[in-house]
Amino acid sequence: MTATCQTRGAVAVITLDNPPVNGLGYDTRVAFARHLEAALADAAVKAIVVTGAGKAFSGGADIREFGSPKAVAEPNLLSLILALEASTKPVVAAVHSVCMGGGLELALGCHYRVAAPGAQVALPEVKIGLIPGAGGTQRLPRVLGLENALNMIVSGEPVPSELLFKAPGQQLFDRLIEGDLLEGACSFALEFAERRPLPLVRHLKVTHPNPEAYLQFARNTVGAMAKNFPAPLKCVDAVANALTKPFDEGMRLERETFVNLMMTPECRALRHAFVAERATTKIPDVPADTPVRAVGKLAVIGAGTMGGGIAMNFLNAGIPVTILEMKQEALDKGVATIRRNYEAQVKKGKLKQDKLEQRMALLSTTLSYADLKEADMVIEAVFEDLAVKEQVFRTLDEVMKSGAILATNTSTLDVDKIAAFTKRPQDVIGTHFFSPANVMKLLEVVRGEKTARDVLATVMQLGKKIRKTCVVSGVCDGFIGNRMIEQYSRQAGFLLEEGCTPAQVDKAIERFGFAMGPFRMGDLAGNDVGWYIRKRRYVEKPHLRYSKTADLLCEMGRFGQKTGAGWYDYAPGKRDAIPSPLVVEMIEKHRAELGITPRKVSDEEIVQRLVYALVNEGARIVEEGIALRASDIDMVYLTGYGFPLWRGGPMKYADEVGLFNVVQAMKRFAANPNDDAAFWQPAPLLAKLVAEGRTFN
Numbered sequence: 001m002t003a004t005c006q007t008r009g010a011v012a013v014i015t016l017d018n019p020p021v022n023g024l025g026y027d028t029r030v031a032f033a034r035h036l037e038a039a040l041a042d043a044a045v046k047a048i049v050v051t052g053a054g055k056a057f058s059g060g061a062d063i064r065e066f067g068s069p070k071a072v073a074e075p076n077l078l079s080l081i082l083a084l085e086a087s088t089k090p091v092v093a094a095v096h097s098v099c100m101g102g103g104l105e106l107a108l109g110c111h112y113r114v115a116a117p118g119a120q121v122a123l124p125e126v127k128i129g130l131i132p133g134a135g136g137t138q139r140l141p142r143v144l145g146l147e148n149a150l151n152m153i154v155s156g157e158p159v160p161s162e163l164l165f166k167a168p169g170q171q172l173f174d175r176l177i178e179g180d181l182l183e184g185a186c187s188f189a190l191e192f193a194e195r196r197p198l199p200l201v202r203h204l205k206v207t208h209p210n211p212e213a214y215l216q217f218a219r220n221t222v223g224a225m226a227k228n229f230p231a232p233l234k235c236v237d238a239v240a241n242a243l244t245k246p247f248d249e250g251m252r253l254e255r256e257t258f259v260n261l262m263m264t265p266e267c268r269a270l271r272h273a274f275v276a277e278r279a280t281t282k283i284p285d286v287p288a289d290t291p292v293r294a295v296g297k298l299a300v301i302g303a304g305t306m307g308g309g310i311a312m313n314f315l316n317a318g319i320p321v322t323i324l325e326m327k328q329e330a331l332d333k334g335v336a337t338i339r340r341n342y343e344a345q346v347k348k349g350k351l352k353q354d355k356l357e358q359r360m361a362l363l364s365t366t367l368s369y370a371d372l373k374e375a376d377m378v379i380e381a382v383f384e385d386l387a388v389k390e391q392v393f394r395t396l397d398e399v400m401k402s403g404a405i406l407a408t409n410t411s412t413l414d415v416d417k418i419a420a421f422t423k424r425p426q427d428v429i430g431t432h433f434f435s436p437a438n439v440m441k442l443l444e445v446v447r448g449e450k451t452a453r454d455v456l457a458t459v460m461q462l463g464k465k466i467r468k469t470c471v472v473s474g475v476c477d478g479f480i481g482n483r484m485i486e487q488y489s490r491q492a493g494f495l496l497e498e499g500c501t502p503a504q505v506d507k508a509i510e511r512f513g514f515a516m517g518p519f520r521m522g523d524l525a526g527n528d529v530g531w532y533i534r535k536r537r538y539v540e541k542p543h544l545r546y547s548k549t550a551d552l553l554c555e556m557g558r559f560g561q562k563t564g565a566g567w568y569d570y571a572p573g574k575r576d577a578i579p580s581p582l583v584v585e586m587i588e589k590h591r592a593e594l595g596i597t598p599r600k601v602s603d604e605e606i607v608q609r610l611v612y613a614l615v616n617e618g619a620r621i622v623e624e625g626i627a628l629r630a631s632d633i634d635m636v637y638l639t640g641y642g643f644p645l646w647r648g649g650p651m652k653y654a655d656e657v658g659l660f661n662v663v664q665a666m667k668r669f670a671a672n673p674n675d676d677a678a679f680w681q682p683a684p685l686l687a688k689l690v691a692e693g694r695t696f697n
């Protein structure tokens with residue numbers, strides 16, 4: 001079903017019915033137009049109510065149709081809205097739950113709007129790189145005023161219906177209906193059935209006491225905020241047209257801008273990210289209706305950097321957590337850090353004091369495994385040492401109740417080996433949080449060879465509850481994100497050997513859009529972490545060449561910000577990275593020992609080598625089935641590694657550049673004697689896609 005129509009006395013009720021959010025796809029629009037026509041033809045019908053079935057009025061356009069002929073096929077949304085405006089009988093939109101994008105634009109085409117309290121009202125197009133395209137920029141300012149409308153359109157954020165009703169001068173809703181919405185809407189419709197002329201939003205005037213100054217101010221602030229995204233400033237222009245241009249001219253310009261934005265790489269990237277985010281939850285052999293285990297109580301082992309942050313996620317979601325440590329001091333320190341983090345949020349006004357107390361009240365601590373018996377799930381976050389993990393998992397296997405989920409936060413160890421320490425490997429899974437665990441969106445959910453389907457389904461659902469972007473990864477060294485970043489770091493090292501300084505590499509990739517270049521990142525995270533991992537990894541893989549500069553740096557005791565010196569120098573108490581002559585000297589000496597004559601490396605080459613290293617390793621990861629799809633890799637990089645959102649993630653970026661071009665560049669890099677020729681052999685999947693003229697996505 002897509003839309004239904006029923007009469008209630010003299011009122012025809014047209015109900016959008018296209019689960020999950022009554023998206024205005026082609027079939028729905030056809031059905032809606034048909035019902036509207038029938039209602040207009042029916043002499044017994046005096047007024048029409050438009051509403052949505054289930055959990056939404058309407059979530060707007062069907063994004064899956066974007067770019068396809070169906071999106072614009074008649075009746076398109078614009079013609080539907082024109083038909084509503086032309087209706088000779090009053091049409092009342094009965095808004096509830098979710099009213100967004102095209103859904104709100106449809107409502108604005110009706111003569112009247114009534115709403116239930118608590119409906120989320122938004123024009124979120126800007127979030128996918130667009131402006132509203134069916135009159136939103138022209139009609140919303142006419143009912144909400146210039147400033148309120150612009151705020152909603154530029155932010156894309158939802159506003160609760162009751163706020164839109166109360167503010168003075170706001171005419172978005174004619175009535176707020178407590179109680180039965182449909183009944184209220186129908187009596188409203190009958191009340192206004194005979195009133196003529198029928199009011200149209202297009203006839204209202206947008207006024208503002210000082211429009212020039214306000215729009216200038218808006219352009220300045222929006223321009224500064226939206227640096228790499230064209231859409232927000234276009235929103236300002238479009239809304240300004242509502243003030244200065246006749247309605248139809250404003251509509252024409254809105255359409256033109258919408259169509260142009262649709263073709264920008266930024267819009268493609270944002271739409272990709274939107275679809276990719278939703279795709280992460282789909283696991284082919286774990287359907288959506290897989291039964292899940294109840295997780296009412298959680299335990300965390302280790303109250304260090306990660307354990308504390310992990311616990312906070314669950315406390316925030318109202319799930320009680322017990323943290324276990326070896327010593328009371330470690331527990332006290334961990335709990336104090338959690339409290340301090342919450343207090344910082346209270347200071348910033350992001351959390352209320354009573355909420356802080358509620359969350360802390362959900363936290364308990366223990367030194368004894370016996371206290372974990374009741375927990376439905378445990379997440380281990382102890383030292384990254386297989387022997388320590390073994391001892392912890394053997395103990396957990398003894399004490400945890402049957403059916404409890406045993407998760408490890410390991411970042412580099414083999415989850416299957418950890419599972420094998422227990423007699424219940426089916427209950428073991430990896431939950432790889434990113435630091436700071438209470439802030440970072442990404443959660444890699446590591447599916448072991450024996451992990452049960454319902455365990456995976458439970459953890460994915462739980463991840464959603466704590467508002468993470470969960471990406472499934474198979475077991476391999478580094479999982480998805482760190483396995484790829486290793487290749488990126490290796491390239492960064494080679495670039496130093498060939499003639500770059502750390503600052504040059506960082507600047508080039510930061511200009512590309514990464515939040516932080518590899519060397520500034522190393523200084524922030526601690527260069528000793530990688531040092532420790534390399535000692536293990538390159539003993540296991542002696543054939544893998546890497547630049548020793550990072551080891552030499554650590555031998556100089558330059559671990560990064562925490563020691564006041566790393567790839568850069570740091571003034572006491574400051575975080576500004578100051579290029580270090582000592583480090584440059586160390587690199588030059590090492591280069592001379594290798595017999596490499598330095599050359600000038602272009603910024604373009606730096607960016608290509610760093611990003612294509614991610615792409616080539618990413619392609620192998622997809623091919624091996626470690627990632628379920630290329631877009632999952634993009635989500636890992638967008639949410640966990642600071643990859644620029646407007647480029648859509650490494651795999652999407654490669655698609656945009658053209659995989660043929662990417663492979664050509666790889667061939668050039670393979671011919672560089674100071675690089676790793678074997679690595680630059682295009683992954684078979686990449687070669688295949690190029691041969692078939694296809695893309696990752």
Ligand code: NAI
Pocket residue numbers: 301302303304305306307324325326330380381382383384385388391392409410411412432433434435
């Ligand atoms: P950490 O050193 O800050 O904390 C580890 C805590 O575990 C310490 O408080 C220690 O007292 C406690 N602990 C050690 N052995 C224990 C045992 N047998 N029983 C109970 N408690 C024990 O380490 P961090 O950084 O929190 O790392 C924990 C895990 O998370 C490691 O596996 C690490 O690889 C992983 N991880 C770390 C990330 C990071 O950025 N720090 C990111 C993602 C994963």
